[in-house]
Amino acid sequence: xxxxxxxxxxxxxxxxxxxxxxxxxxxxxxxxxxxxxxxxxxxxxxxxxxxxxxxxxxxxxxxxxxxxxxxxxxxxxxxxxxxxxxxxxxxxxxxxxxxxxxxxxxxxxxxxxxxxxxxxxxxxxxxxxxxxxxxxxxxxxxxxxxxxxxxxxxxxxxxxxxxxxxxxxxxxxxxxxxxxxxxxxxxxxxxxxxxxxxxxxxxxxxxxxxxxxxxxxxxxxxxxxxxxxxxxxxxxxxxxxxxxxxxxxxxxxxxxxxxxxxxxxxxxxxxxxxxxxxxxxxxxxxxxxxxxxxxxxxxxxxxxxxxxxxxxxxxxxxxxxxxxxxxxxxxxxxxxxxxxxxxxxxxxxxxxxxxxxxxxxxxxxxxxxxxxxxxx
Numbered sequence: 420x421x422x423x424x425x426x427x428x429x430x431x432x433x434x435x436x437x438x439x440x441x442x443x444x445x446x447x448x449x450x451x452x453x454x455x456x457x458x459x460x461x462x463x464x465x466x467x468x469x470x471x472x473x474x475x476x477x478x479x480x481x482x483x484x485x486x487x488x489x490x491x492x493x494x495x496x497x498x499x500x501x502x503x504x505x506x507x508x509x510x511x512x513x514x515x516x517x518x519x520x521x522x523x524x525x526x527x528x529x530x531x532x533x534x535x536x537x538x539x540x541x542x543x544x545x546x547x548x549x550x551x552x553x554x555x556x557x558x559x560x561x562x563x564x565x566x567x568x569x570x571x572x573x574x575x576x577x578x579x580x581x582x583x584x585x586x587x588x589x590x591x592x593x594x595x596x597x598x599x600x601x602x603x604x605x606x607x608x609x610x611x612x613x614x615x616x617x618x619x620x621x622x623x624x625x626x627x628x629x630x631x632x633x634x635x636x637x638x639x640x641x642x643x644x645x646x647x648x649x650x651x652x653x654x655x656x657x658x659x660x661x662x663x664x665x666x667x668x669x670x671x672x673x674x675x676x677x678x679x680x681x682x683x684x685x686x687x688x689x690x691x692x693x694x695x696x697x698x699x700x701x702x703x704x705x706x707x708x709x710x711x712x713x714x715x716x717x718x719x720x721x722x723x724x725x726x727x728x729x730x731x732x733x734x735x736x737x738x739x740x741x742x743x744x745x746x747x748x749x750x751x752x753x754x755x756x757x758x759x760x761x762x763x764x765x766x767x768x769x770x771x772x773x774x775x776x777x778x779x780x781x782x783x784x785x786x787x788x789x790x791x792x793x794x795x
Contacts (some may be wrong), residue, residue: 443480443501448495450487452526459522459679471522475506496530498547504548504666519759537669537718539590551586557757557789576674576723580757580789581605584672585612587721592642593669594660596713598651599699603629605672606644615642616669621649624685650688652705656713673702674723678736704743711747714794720749725787731779733777737788748795755789 435721459469477487478499505525506628512518524703528543540548557577581597581604590594591613597605598616602625609616610633620626626648633644647659676683676691678699690706693699714720722744724737745751771782 442479442497442498443491443496446478446487446529447489447491447496447667448493448529450489450493451495452529454487455522455526455529455623458509459519459526461725464512464518466513467522467629468510471506471509471518473509473607475503478502478506488523496527497544501544517598520775531550537588538579538586539588540586552583555753556753559758561580576604578604580674580723581608584670584719585609585614587718588721589670591640593671594665594667595670596668596710596740597658597672597674597752598710599674599676600629600646601625601674603633603646605641606633606646608642609644610638610640610643612635612756615643615663617647617656619647619649619654619656621648621650621686621689623648637735652688652702652709653702654709656709660713666720668713669715669718671710671714671720672723673706674712675706675740677685677725677727680725680727695731696736700743702738703740703787704746707744708749713795716794718794719752720744720792720794722790722792723787724790725784728781728784731781733781737790741788741790744790744792750795751790752793753791754790755791756786757789759784 435554454470454474457469457488460473481488502525504718505521506645507520507706509525512521527540531543533542535538535542538552557579559577581595585608587597589612592615593611594615594617595605597616597618600606600620603618606618606629608614618628618629626646630646633646638644643663645659645663647654647656658669676689678696679691681691683689685692690699690702693702713718722740724740725736726736741751741754775781776783
C-alpha cells in the first residue's frame with residue numbers, strides 16, 4: 420500500500436459510532452437504471468454520449484428537483500466519485516459496442532449485489548472498496564488511536580489489522596475469536612464493524628482492563644463482546660460459544676508473543692516465558708488445536724507474528740509458526756508483510772539501533788508477517 424495514496428471509505432463512522440456516508444449519492448434505483456438503459460439503446464454513439472453526459476451532469480449538479488434523486492422507497496447509495504468515473508469511461512469509449520458494455524455493467528452494479536460466502540463486499544461495485552487492501556505489502560505510517568483504542572500497551576497490534584481481516588473475511592453479525600486479546604483491539608474493532616467477538620486473555624488484570632476499554636467503545640450494531648480469562652491452550656472455548664448459542668466462529672485471529680522478546684508475565688502458561696523456541700512452538704500449536712474445532716470449515720485463521728534475533732542469529736519465528744499451522748487442517752492463502760516504524764522498543768532510538776546493526780552485521784527489524792490460512 421503506497422504511503423501517499425489516500426484510501427477512501429464509502430462508509431465512515433462518527434465519534435458516536437453511527438454510520439456517516441460523506442462520499443455517496445442517493446438515487447432512485449429504478450429511475451437511474453432506466454436512464455442507463457435508455458442511453459444504451461441509442462442508435463448512434465453521438466446520441467449515446469449525449470444521454471450519458473446528461474446523466475453525469477445531473478449527478479454533478481445534484482439537483483434535488485430532478486426525479487432521479489426522489490428515492491421514494493426505491494433508493495440506492497453509490498460512491499459519487501466512482502460513479503462519475505464510470506460515466507466518464509462511457510464517454511471516452513471509442514465504439515458504441517464498448518460504450519453499451521460499460522453502461523450495462525453499471526446498470527448491473529446498481530441493480531443488485533454479488534457477494535461471496537465470507538464477506539459483504541459487493542463485487543458488482545468493487546471499485547467502491549478502495550479502503551480494503553489487496554496488496555501483500557502493508558505500509559501503515561501510524562496506528563489508529565480513535566475511540567477506545569490504547570496505543571501504550573506492550574505488544575498490541577494496530578487496529579487496522581483486525582479491521583482489514585474482518586472486512587475481507589467476515590460478514591456483519593459473524594463471530595470472531597481472538598486467542599491473545601491483550602488490550603482488546605480486536606473486540607473494539609468488532610463493535611465498530613458489527614461483528615461479534617470472543618477474546619481470550621491469560622492475565623487477569625489485563626483482561627479486566629480490556630473489558631472496561633471495550634465497554635467504552637460505542638456499540639451501534641448491538642453485537643456481543645465476550646472476554647474469557649484463561650490459558651488459550653486449555654480454556655473451554657466451547658462453553659463460551661454455547662453461552663452465545665453458536666456452533667462456530669467465522670474468523671480466528673492469533674497475535675501471540677514473539678516468543679521472549681517481550682515478557683508479558685512470569686506465568687509458565689504464558690508463551691513469552693517458554694524456555695526454548697521449540698517449547699514456544701509447541702505451546703503455540705496447542706492454542707491452534709484448542710481453537711480449530713470452533714472455526715467453521717472453509718473459513719479463515721490469521722496469525723500476526725514477527726521474527727527475532729538470538730545470540731547473533733536471525734530466527735525465522737514467523738515461518739516456524741506458519742509451519743506449525745500447516746501441520747493441522749489448513750492451507751496457506753497469503754503471506755502479508757507489514758511495516759512497523761514506531762515500536763515502543765525502538766521509538767526515539769533509531770540511531771542506536773542503526774549503530775548496533777552496523778556493528779553486529781544485521782538488519783533492524785522493520786516488518787512483521789500476517790499469515791492467512793483457510794481451514795479445509
